[in-house]
Amino acid sequence: MEDLIKELKQEIIDEFNFEDMTAEDIDTEAPLFGEGLGLDSIDALSLMVILEKKYGIKIEDPKDGKKIFSTVRTLAEYIAANRKQ
Amino acid sequence: MEYYIRGIGNISPQETLNSRDFPTELHNENSTILKCIHPDYKDYIDISSRRRMGNVVKMGIASALISLKDAGIENPGAIITCTGLGAVEDTEKFLNSMLDNNEQFLNPAVFIQTTYNTISSLIAIRLNCKNYNSTYVHRSFSFETGLIDALMLIDENEAENVLLGGVDDITLTHFTLFDKLDYWKKSPINQVNLLDSKSIGTIAGEGSTFFTITNQEHPENYCRIKGVFTLFSSDIELVIKKFNSFLQTKDISLNNIDLIMLGLNGDSNFDDRYFSFMKVLNINTPMAVYKHLSGDYYTSSAFATALSALAIYKDEVPDYMMYKSEKPKSIKNILIYNQFRGNEHSFILLGK
Numbered sequence: 001m002e003d004l005i006k007e008l009k010q011e012i013i014d015e016f017n018f019e020d021m022t023a024e025d026i027d028t029e030a031p032l033f034g035e036g037l038g039l040d041s042i043d044a045l046s047l048m049v050i051l052e053k054k055y056g057i058k059i060e061d062p063k064d065g066k067k068i069f070s071t072v073r074t075l076a077e078y079i080a081a082n083r084k085q
Numbered sequence: 086m087e088y089y090i091r092g093i094g095n096i097s098p099q100e101t102l103n104s105r106d107f108p109t110e111l112h113n114e115n116s117t118i119l120k121c122i123h124p125d126y127k128d129y130i131d132i133s134s135r136r137r138m139g140n141v142v143k144m145g146i147a148s149a150l151i152s153l154k155d156a157g158i159e160n161p162g163a164i165i166t167c168t169g170l171g172a173v174e175d176t177e178k179f180l181n182s183m184l185d186n187n188e189q190f191l192n193p194a195v196f197i198q199t200t201y202n203t204i205s206s207l208i209a210i211r212l213n214c215k216n217y218n219s220t221y222v223h224r225s226f227s228f229e230t231g232l233i234d235a236l237m238l239i240d241e242n243e244a245e246n247v248l249l250g251g252v253d254d255i256t257l258t259h260f261t262l263f264d265k266l267d268y269w270k271k272s273p274i275n276q277v278n279l280l281d282s283k284s285i286g287t288i289a290g291e292g293s294t295f296f297t298i299t300n301q302e303h304p305e306n307y308c309r310i311k312g313v314f315t316l317f318s319s320d321i322e323l324v325i326k327k328f329n330s331f332l333q334t335k336d337i338s339l340n341n342i343d344l345i346m347l348g349l350n351g352d353s354n355f356d357d358r359y360f361s362f363m364k365v366l367n368i369n370t371p372m373a374v375y376k377h378l379s380g381d382y383y384t385s386s387a388f389a390t391a392l393s394a395l396a397i398y399k400d401e402v403p404d405y406m407m408y409k410s411e412k413p414k415s416i417k418n419i420l421i422y423n424q425f426r427g428n429e430h431s432f433i434l435l436g437k
Contacts, residue, residue, distance in 0.1 A: 016194075017136035038133050045193040053190040 004076045011054070012037070012072075015046055028072045036071075044069060056084030086240050089306040090435075092156025092297035094148035094250075095391045096121050098290060099378050104155045107395060111378070111405045115273045118255055119290045119380035130211070137194050138207070139174040141254040144293035145204035146211055149248055153212075156297035157305075162244025163217035164205055167231035167251045169224050169383020170259065171201035177258045204252060217244060225425030227251060228387045229315045229433065236310065239300045250295030251387025255380070260289050270351075279351040279377040280408065287350035290380015294387035296394075307394035311335055311418070311434040321361050324430050328362075335434055342370050343413040344402065346393050348386065348423035350376040355427045362422070370420075371410040373402055386423040386431060393419040393435050 009023035012032075016039065030036035033044070047069055051057040057079065059065055068078045095101040098119035100108040112122065121144060126135055129147040138146075145166065153159065175198035182191055197203070202220040209218050217238065221231040228251035235247040260269065270286040279288055298310065314331040318324055332338065345368065349356050363372075373396075379388045396402045396416050404412075421433040 019132065019136065042137075042194050042197065049190045049192060053186070 001076060001080060004080060005072055008072055008076055008079070011050060015050060016043060026072060030071060032069055032071060032075070039069075047075075051079070054085075055079050055082075057082050086236075086300060087302070088236050088239055088310040089299050089302065090296050090308055090310060090390075090394045091246070091299045091301075091303060091306050092152040092154070092158065093307065093391050093394060094151030094153075094155065094295040095292070095388070096124065096144045096148045097292040097294070097379050097388055098122060101391070102151070104151060104391075105395070105398070107392075107399070107401075107403045111277065113275065113277060115275050117270050117273050117288055118260060119276065119288055120255070121291055121293070134207075134211070137198070139172050139198055139254075141168075141170075141172050141174060141252055141293070142198065142204050142207055144254065145250060145252040145295075146208055148252070148293040149208045149250055149295045150211070152250070152295035152297045153248060156246070156299070158246050158297055158299075160212055160214050161216065161246045161248040161297065163219075163235070163238050163247045164209055164212075164214060165217075165219050165221065165231045165235055165247060165249045166202070166205035166208070167221045167223075167227040167249070167384055167387070168201060168204065169222065169227050169253050171220075171222065172198045172203050173259055174254060174256050175199050175203075177256055208248070225383050225386070225423070225429045226315050226317075226431060228384045228390075229313050229431045232310070232313050232433070235298050236313070239298070245300055247298045248295060249298055250293060251384030252293035252295075253382040253384050254291040255289045255382065263289075267354075274351075276377045276380075280349050280356075280374060282351045283353050285352060285354050287352045287376065288380040290376070290382045290385065292379050292382065292385065292388050294384075294391045296387075296390070308397040308419075309436045311337070311436045313431070313433045315429070315431045317429055319428050321358060321365070325362065325365055328366075328432060331432060331434075337418065337434070339366065339368060339370065342418045342420045343416045344373055344393075344396065344419045345370050346373045346375060346389050346419055346421040347408065348376060348389065348421075349374050349408065350381045355424070358424060358427050359422070371413045372408040373406040374408040375406065378406070383425075386421060386433065389421045389423060390433055390435070393421055393433075397435055397437055
């Protein structure tokens with residue numbers, strides 16, 4: 001799980017161009033959206049693309065995204081449980 | 086109605102961030118591409134906005150903010166952006182992603198930057214400006230068309246101040262594609278020698294130049310904008326005829342023009358059109374050039390306008406801009422003549 005969390009953090013930094021930021025700077029338990037990392041609705045779409053492209057997970061109901069994308073940990077747990085690749 | 090340039094923000098391959106001074110020395114390269122000297126964008130755009138922006142968007146926003154600060158104006162009555170290619174870097178990323186991923190897994194963040202009006206709209210969001218907002222995409226006429234619109238807005242009292250800019254960047258894909266059409270030099274050339282190269286093609290360039298144009302007289306105005314005129318034609322006689330009519334409508338003669346800023350770009354296929362124009366009109370006016378400083382790109386006439394406005398403001402022109410002629414004793418009127426591959430001719434007349 002810890003390896004997946006580290007991998008996800010680096011994926012977020014690369015995908016969303018967080019300059020001058022390292023994986024250690026992202027709090028695993030902090031909200032990804034709003035006050036935490038400050039991601040927005042367009043980033044949510046990009047996260048869905050990452051999930052489908054890299055882990056073979058398709059989120060059928062966008063409402064599920066709110067819970068899945070809550071923190072890096074919730075995202076990692078969902079991927080670990082549902083990944084197809 | 087009078088129109089003045091009050092503020093300039095200029096990001097280019099030269100040290101032009103200080104709007105009120107010419108670069109002290111030429112930034113000189115052996116290359117076929119001239120890339121911009123970028124400011125630290127952290128000073129202009131916060132990270133949450135910046136992280137999604139390509140170079141051209143960052144250049145546009147930063148130069149727009151520099152121009153407004155130079156003018157001492159916070160919120161313009163209109164924003165007009167002119168571009169030949171728009172956010173072409175993001176467009177290329179999106180199209181390549183479509184090909185690489187078989188039209189699946191497309192990144193929405195890149196897609197939303199692919200429209201031409203991205204730059205103008207993001208400037209408006211940055212300024213919280215809800216006034217007139219428009220983007221002109223007309224190849225080498227883009228800047229001139231936007232300039233005409235800006236003057237019309239002021240004429241019709243739609244705006245007192247207009248933020249107007251020309252912005253384009255060069256990408257490797259664009260360079261490679263247009264290299265097949267002989268747009269560029271086939272081997273690197275020192276930009277100082279560009280206009281003596283006697284070979285086909287030119288140096289690719291990029292830049293973002295924004296102006297704050299106003300109808301208010303002010304001691305810190307750079308210059309007046311006296312007129313702008315475009316013509317699509319390969320017939321040099323027609324160009325001369327229309328050019329003479331343009332001067333007549335502006336009530337100015339060639340003798341009153343102190344400096345002609347030519348868009349010579351070292352392309353042996355097209356530079357002779359400038360010389361024919363000068364020869365037929367028997368023009369002995371001092372000549373200056375600018376594309377050896379910026380490289381050639383669709384909105385390079387905005388860069389020429391910034392240098393010309395500064396020349397009038399300071400009543401001087403640097404040695405590195407003069408072309409085979411003596412410097413003028415004083416500079417009250419400058420005519421900018423730019424053309425694109427022999428067909429698209431534009432004239433911008435600036436005065437003290």
